[in-house]
Amino acid sequence: MARTRHVIAVDVGGTETKAALVTGTPTRVHPVKQQRRPTRRTGDAVVEDVTALVNELRALSDHPIDAIGVVVPGIVDEATGTGVYSTNLGWQNYPFKTNLQTRTNLPTAFGHDVRAGGLAELRQGNARDLTNAVIMPIGTGIAAALVLDGRVCTAPGEIGHVDVGHGDPCDCGQTGCVEARASSAAIARRYTRRANRDVNGAADVARLLTTGDTDAAAVWREAVDALARGILLIAALLGPEAVVLGGGLALAGPLLTDPLGERLDELIVFQRRPELRLAALGDEAGCLGAALLAIDMLEER
Structure with missing residues (x-):
């Protein structure tokens, strides 16, 4: 013991x-x-x-x-x-x-x-039964822990800094990064710029989304699209069983996973469609x- x-x-x-x-x-x-x-x-x-x-x-x-x-x-x-x-x-x-x-x-x-x-999600969270998976917290930035053959790889995946084609500049110096549209920080920043209204993070944008706010809907839709395209790249390269979403944005629950799943279904042609799960450990x-x-x-x- x-x-x-x-x-x-x-x-x-x-x-x-x-x-x-x-x-x-x-x-x-x-x-x-x-x-x-x-x-x-x-x-x-x-x-x-x-x-x-x-x-x-x-x-x-x-x-x-x-x-x-x-x-x-x-x-x-x-x-x-x-x-x-x-x-x-x-x-x-x-x-x-x-x-x-x-x-x-x-x-x-x-x-x-x-x-x-x-590692925590794999040992005592919502990835315990997975052999090959991607655990992706979405907060100030976006990265990914890669689980291959039941072990967390030493090198994290910088999925937040792959170019998914939207053309917006990222703080890293590149353009088109997933993080520039889909991170919690980017969602709040982009809503404020679009609506000329300050919000207290992506959680406020999610709340406004449920009230029918058109600016919130547009920013959310673009964030989901960027995230789906990043996951599509992961699906093509690694074919994971599941993508486990964590961080602050995952607290939106079905407001995130439902449209994200729908967008993945639209984009996927031949890739293995990963299951979308919410992280358990917050x-x-x-x-x-x-x-x-x-x-x-x-x-x-």
Whole structure:
């Protein structure tokens, strides 16, 4: 029987950093106490804030802390513990693992936020029965954790930055990216520009959609189309059993999955039509996955 571990998990998001005191084994973890704070936009600032969160949670723990797990967005090198590049947060080749271990004096597992969330969904979420799948959280950005032969691939899929042909500019420097139309941030931004009306994120646009707001309907339709075309590319390349949708946009439930499924049916010619599922772990997935990375690291020692 696997030993119960006590770890601190931190999920550095594009807008908010979530941290949790977590207990569990390699197959199931659960948060005991949680903290949140806004994400600051340099590597040094993130290390400073993560260290503060670790210290706060460490002081609240009834058990010695075995390790910490930290996950970040963007391109990462897990082997060296480096944040290679982040479009939304602006760091490049930043040595997160080394700096965090020095500051906290704790063994540190470091990884990609989407891969970690995918790991959590695979072990204790809505992907548990899947062998080949794509787990796609939709928030400030869009990426994907690839599950092949029952394992989460080390490299996340940057599905948010494939060109699906709409021609709009993306913050990454390309045009036509899925993320430029279908991320939660893009939906809110595009609605505000179109309707000349501020909204509090994509959830507000979803709410307006149910009232018959024509601007909300247009922005939503374009977001669904971009997302469907990105999933079509995944279907052609990987043929997954299912795409598991997470992040803030997935909270829209059938408002997202119903039109997305219909658009996929219109676009698919020969590709395997993946089942669309909603993620089970919500915004806890990244933290739970970070905890699993830390526990896996301890088990390998």
